[in-house]
Structures are given as C-alpha cells and as structure tokens.
Amino acid sequence: MRTDQPQDIVPGALPEVITRYLDAHRTHDTATALSAFHPDATVTDERRTHQGATAIETWLNRSAGEYTYTIELTGTQKVDADHYVTTHHLEGDFPGGVVDLHYRFTLRAGLIDDLVIES
Template structure:
C-alpha cells in the first residue's frame, strides 16, 4: 500500500512556483502572483471559491488591502509530487487577531491548479 501521509519538508524544498506565489502574495505583487496560477485555477479562501484568472486577481487585490497582518511561514509538507501544504501564522487586525492557516496547493503543469486556504 502506498503511503500518502504528508511528510515535513524544509521551506526551501518547496517547488519554485509555490515559493514565488508566497513571496509575491506577501509583497502584494499581484502580477507576479497571477503568473503562478493556471488560467483555470481555483482558490478557496474563507469558504468562498474563486474560479479563473479574473476572480483570482480580484481576490488577491482584495486580500492585500482588507486587513493588515504579519504572515510567518511556520511549516511545509509534501503530500506527493503535486500536492503540498504550507502552514502560516498570521497576526493582525482581522477578526480574532491570530490564526494558523493551512495553504493546500495542487500543482499541474508547473503551475498552481488549486489553492485551498483553511484554518
């Protein structure tokens, strides 16, 4: 039987496309962040799914300005060659003020096919 449990990896072992997305998102660089997604990608955040480039771009722009917060990468896991999970510790002026979020990435063709952000 194949072991599908995620294994911890150092952040520098993450695929380049994930690293580029995380750096661009942290820097509020929407253009660079958009270059990491497939045109038909989906992002699910805060219970809402954003499908396709226009919806994801609007989500990126809104999430960059909605709240002020720090975002510290606190862990990374590889599920398989196409699925990764990063864990982020956020503190800021959003409801609750502190949260640990899991970013679940699915990759296809060297780009992000889906991203699910959840606590």
C-alpha cells in the first residue's frame, strides 16, 4: 500500500539497486549504472524522458561529461516498498552553479523502472 508520505531513512536502508546506481553514477561508471535499470525503464531529467537501455545509456554518458560538479547525498526517504526519494546537493560549472535535486525512484522486480530527477 502506497502512503505517499515519505519516511526518512538512513542511506544504508536504501535498496541495493539504488545504491549501486548512485555510486556508479557518481563515479561515471556507465555500465554499472545501466545494470541497475530494467531494459525498458524510463529516466526523466531536465524535463526530457529517456526510455529504454540505449536512451538511458546515452543520457548517462552525456550527463557524466557535460559538466564538472560535486554531489552530496543529503537525504533519503522511503515512500513504500517500490518508491524511494533521494536528495542530492550539487555544486559545479552548470547554469546556476548550485542545486538540490530530488531523485524519485520506482522499482520493479528488483531494478529501477522509473527515475525522475527534479529540483
């Protein structure tokens, strides 16, 4: 049952697949990051949706090289067994230079089915 009221959790309580994605994305390990997604998953970032492994791989490669930035995990929440939210503080050479982003994960069968990144 989805409550839609996220509960704060410690980062170690995140599902392994989310931690795998976050760690791999931070180190620009595209292959490992991609392994966390269903082949037909979707990612929405900067109001653009990328669907399927090929599109997500292209997005991962582009986002890894487009800007230089630091990223700090500042919050983790569980909505229900298949929905999690992580909050990240980024600082870098992108427009605006500083942003807090919410990563909204939907899991299916142990993999990421949908990821929405928004401020």
